Amino acid sequence: MAKRIDVSDLDIYYSNFLAVQGVNISIEPRSITALIGPSGCGKSSFLRSLNRMHEVIPGARVEGKVVIDGQDLYGPDVDPVDVRRQIGMVFQRPNPFPTMSIYDNVVAGVRLNGGRLKKAQLDELVERSLRGANLWNEVKDRLARPGSGLSGGQQQRLCIARAIAVEPEVLLMDEPCSALDPISTLAIEDLMTELKERFTIVIVTHNMQQAARVSESTGFFNLSGVGQPGRLVEFNPTQKIFSNPDEKATEDYISGRFG
Amino acid sequence: MTTTSAPPGPPRPTRRLGDRVFAGSATGAGILILLVLAGVAVFLVTEAWPALTANSADLPNGKSLASYVAPLVFGTLVAAVIALLVATPLAVAIALYITYYAPRRLAATMGYVIDLLAAIPSVVYGFWGIAALAPAMVPFYGWAAEHLGFIPLFAGPASTTGKTMLTAGLVLAVMILPIISAISREVFGQAPALHREAALALGATRWEMIRMAVLPYGKSGVIGGAMLGLGRALGETLAVAIVLSASGGITFNLISSSNPSTIAANIALNFPESSGLAVNTLIASGLALFLITLVVNVFARWVVTRRAEFSGAN
Numbered sequence: 001m002a003k004r005i006d007v008s009d010l011d012i013y014y015s016n017f018l019a020v021q022g023v024n025i026s027i028e029p030r031s032i033t034a035l036i037g038p039s040g041c042g043k044s045s046f047l048r049s050l051n052r053m054h055e056v057i058p059g060a061r062v063e064g065k066v067v068i069d070g071q072d073l074y075g076p077d078v079d080p081v082d083v084r085r086q087i088g089m090v091f092q093r094p095n096p097f098p099t100m101s102i103y104d105n106v107v108a109g110v111r112l113n114g115g116r117l118k119k120a121q122l123d124e125l126v127e128r129s130l131r132g133a134n135l136w137n138e139v140k141d142r143l144a145r146p147g148s149g150l151s152g153g154q155q156q157r158l159c160i161a162r163a164i165a166v167e168p169e170v171l172l173m174d175e176p177c178s179a180l181d182p183i184s185t186l187a188i189e190d191l192m193t194e195l196k197e198r199f200t201i202v203i204v205t206h207n208m209q210q211a212a213r214v215s216e217s218t219g220f221f222n223l224s225g226v227g228q229p230g231r232l233v234e235f236n237p238t239q240k241i242f243s244n245p246d247e248k249a250t251e252d253y254i255s256g257r258f259g
Numbered sequence: 260m261t262t263t264s265a266p267p268g269p270p271r272p273t274r275r276l277g278d279r280v281f282a283g284s285a286t287g288a289g290i291l292i293l294l295v296l297a298g299v300a301v302f303l304v305t306e307a308w309p310a311l312t313a314n315s316a317d318l319p320n321g322k323s324l325a326s327y328v329a330p331l332v333f334g335t336l337v338a339a340v341i342a343l344l345v346a347t348p349l350a351v352a353i354a355l356y357i358t359y360y361a362p363r364r365l366a367a368t369m370g371y372v373i374d375l376l377a378a379i380p381s382v383v384y385g386f387w388g389i390a391a392l393a394p395a396m397v398p399f400y401g402w403a404a405e406h407l408g409f410i411p412l413f414a415g416p417a418s419t420t421g422k423t424m425l426t427a428g429l430v431l432a433v434m435i436l437p438i439i440s441a442i443s444r445e446v447f448g449q450a451p452a453l454h455r456e457a458a459l460a461l462g463a464t465r466w467e468m469i470r471m472a473v474l475p476y477g478k479s480g481v482i483g484g485a486m487l488g489l490g491r492a493l494g495e496t497l498a499v500a501i502v503l504s505a506s507g508g509i510t511f512n513l514i515s516s517s518n519p520s521t522i523a524a525n526i527a528l529n530f531p532e533s534s535g536l537a538v539n540t541l542i543a544s545g546l547a548l549f550l551i552t553l554v555v556n557v558f559a560r561w562v563v564t565r566r567a568e569f570s571g572a573n
Contacts, residue, residue, distance in 0.1 A: 053460055058363075085462030095457040099475030108471065109461035159457070166461065 003069045003169040003200055004029045005050065010064035011229075012045050012054065019045050021229035023064070025219060032192055032201045034211035034238065037221030037253070042230030043204045046221070047172050050202065051087035052080040068169070085112075088163035092175040094155030096147030096162070103143040105158055106130060109166040125165055133161035134191050153184025160191065164199070171195065173203040177210065189214050208254055212242050220250045303546040310539035319537045328544045330508045334424070334519030335548065338499060339492040341428025341513070346436045347485050353436075354443035359469060370444060377437035385501030388430035393421030393502065400425075400514040411511045418516035422504035425513040427521075430498050435488030442487065446480030447473050479563040486559040493523075493552055500524040522548040 005027040012020040020042035027033045035043045048054040049062050052073060066073040073083050088109075096105045106126045110117065117125065126143065130136040135157040139150070147158050156176060163171060173192075177185040185207075192201055192214050205211050211218050219235040234247045245251045315323040353373065357366045397419060404415030454472040463471060499521050505528075507517030520528070522544045530541055 051460065053456065056456065056459055081462050081464050084460055089460035091453065091456065091460075093453060095451075095453040097454055097457065097471060097475070099478075108458075112461055112463050112467055112471075162461070 005170065005200065005202075006065075006067045007050075008065045008067075010046070010049065010062065010066065012042065012049055013061050013063070014057065015059035018229040020049075020221075021231055023232045025232060025235050027200060027202060028217065029200045030196055030198075031216040032196050032203060032214050034215035034218045035202065035204045035221060036206070036208060036211050036218060037230070037233075038223070039206075040230075041221040041223050043221045044174050045230075046232075047174055047202060047204050048089075050170070050172055051089055052083045053089060055080065085109075085166060086168055087170040087172060088166065088168035090156070090159050090163055090171065090173045090176045093179050094152055094159055096150075096155050096158050098146065098148040100147060101144045102139050102147045102150070102158060105147045106161050106165050108162060129161040129165040130158075132164050132195070133157040134187060135161055151184075153180050153187060156180060156184070156188060157191065160188070160195075164195065168199065170200045170202065173201065175204050175206060178206060185210070208242075212238060218242070220245075220247070220253060222249055222253070300549065303542060303549055307539060307543035307546045309536060310543040313536055313539075317536060318540055319533075324540065324543060327540060328522075328547050330519040331522045331525050331544050332547055332551065333509045334503075334505070335493055335521040335523070335551070337424055337511075337513075337519070338428045338431055338503075338521055339489055341425065342431035342435055342492040343485060343489050345429060345432035346439055346488060347481070349432075350436050350439035350484070350488075351443050351481060353440045354447050355469060355473070357440075357444050358447040359465065359473070370441075373437050373440055375437075376433070377441070381434065381495060381498045382501070384430055384434050385498035388426060388498060388502035389422070392430060393423075393426050395421070396423075396426055396429075397421045403514055412513050414512045415515060417514050418504065420504060420516060422502060422516065423514050424503065424518045427499050427503040427518075428513075430502050431492045431495055434495065434498065435491050438491060439481070439484040439488045442484030443477060443481050446477040450476045482559055482563055486556060489555060490552060493548065493555070495521075496523040496527045500527050 005025075007023055007025045007027075010020070010023040011018060023046060035047065037043050045054060050066060050073075054060050054062060062074060064074075068086070072078065096102075097108060100108065103126055106129050107122055110122070110125060127136060127140075130139060135154060138154060139158075147155060150158060156179075160171075160176075177188050180188065189210065192203070195201060203211075203215065215238045217235065218238045218241040220233045220241065221230050222233045223230050234241065234245055234250045236246065240246075241250060242254060245254070251257075310318065310324055313324075315321065318324060318327065320327060353369075357369050357373075361369060397417075400415075400417035400421065400423065403413040404417035407413040408415055450473040454476070455468055458468040458471040503518055503520060503524060504516050505518055505520030505524065507515075507519055509519055510517070526541045526545060530538070533541060
């Protein structure tokens with residue numbers, strides 16, 4: 001289920017603008033990999049290139065290779081829709097479908113995948129996914145209510161439940177806690193630690209304590225200069241990054257002596 | 260800042276001049292539209308009153324008011340429903356094409372061209388209907404009467420001029436198409452990127468993304484646009500008066516040459532030669548149109564608000 005991601009010489013463009021250059025990274029299965037770095041350095045662009053969400057933006061494209069267990073995501077005969085069904089994503093702002101109930105939100109992806117499940121199977125899937133997202137006890141009595149009526153933290157956990165309901169191989173999280181209070185953040189972090197038993201998780205975060213708390217490996221992105229593309233400066237085990245990084249820039253950034 | 264001497268007396272909430280002017284003018288505009296509406300209603304009722312209370316023998320045609328107005332109401336509804344059934348799916352499809360499928364430059368041009376359709380005067384549509392559409396439909400009517408005659412809608416005998424209820428409905432459909440598609444385009448374009456990306460990230464194809472995140476979001480807007488279009492179709496006068504061969508009573512036969520007229524077209528055609536109670540009768544039919552429009556709008560409002568908590572407005 002959980003898969004390994006190998007990225008080699010990845011360049012990310014918006015039309016003619018080179019946003020991220022030359023990323024080489026190897027992401028281990030069943031682990032949490034954190035991506036940190038200043039705003040605008042290409043972390044999110046890189047994350048979105050891992051499930052081909054990047055190309056949703058007009059003019060955006062990618063050069064290089066992203067290989068997941070031997071399969072090149074950008075191969076000529078690969079349908080981006082299939083890629084996104086294998087690689088789930090959680091966004092910065094909670095985005096449950098406002099026109100759907102909590103129940104329908106959870107099964108939205110399964111219905112897309114063409115699964116004609118029986119009612120009982122769907123019910124079980126909803127419960128399993130919501131339990132997996134630590135939300136079941138809070139919403140089990142109001143599954144037919146709109147998802148937009150939940151609090152921000154609950155909505156984000158609903159989005160995680162929706163993403164894991166389709167049993168993806170990889171879970172990408174783009175600053176999943178930046179719109180949440182500390183309690184909700186803690187709930188999501190605990191959840192991530194549980195989920196990494198089953199999924200490969202890649203998380204973009206601005207919160208360095210968060211990266212230090214939850215991740216096994218950390219990648220530090222930075223701009224080489226104004227108008228220059230972003231680069232992956234350093235990729236190492238989290239412990240090493242936060243205690244004894246190889247690069248001076250990493251040390252400056254994590255100790256707040258940046259810029 | 261002068262904090263030394265606070266003015267005596269109870270503190271009054273400060274209201275700035277601009278705020279007061281704006282609140283006043285907005286309230287005024289709101290009251291004005293209610294007054295206009297009430298004025299129209301009062302006029303219709305007082306003018307229709309003699310016809311409503313008169314003996315049926317005194318009315319033109321010597322029939323009761325209800326049997327005079329009923330075919331007109333029927334004709335109005337049939338023409339408008341045909342127009343709505345044809346125009347709404349087409350308008351939604353056009354709006355989706357423009358917002359999510361067409362290349363950007365083509366989309367802008369297409370939107371502009373469709374808006375232009377709304378600016379064409381209805382008399383031109385009427386002439387187009389009678390000169391181009393009606394003759395073009397004649398062979399189809401003949402074919403339909405022959406092969407689809409078992410359906411009451413196509414019972415025939417087919418009109419040889421093409422001046423039928425179906426032609427009138429199709430002309431109306433073209434007329435209301437730009438209204439519905441312009442409003443649909445606007446609401447589809449505003450479907451939040453957040454939810455569109457959520458659908459795509461779950462592995463939705465473009466059509467599935469539209470079904471999950473765009474159509475539910477735009478539903479109330481489409482209904483609102485359809486109601487505006489329906490209002491225009493119900494009230495359209497000139498195009499129907501030109502296109503429709505109106506001589507019959509209530510019938511579901513859409514392709515024959517005897518059709519019920521519509522309220523608005525009937526008023527326009529008969530008003531010049533009418534006097535006395537005949538005028539009151541025509542105005543009574545106008546009152547019926549007014550009530551139909553009211554009912555339709557209340558219904559549409561109800562449809563829109565029925566699932567308000569799922570609308571995404573929160």
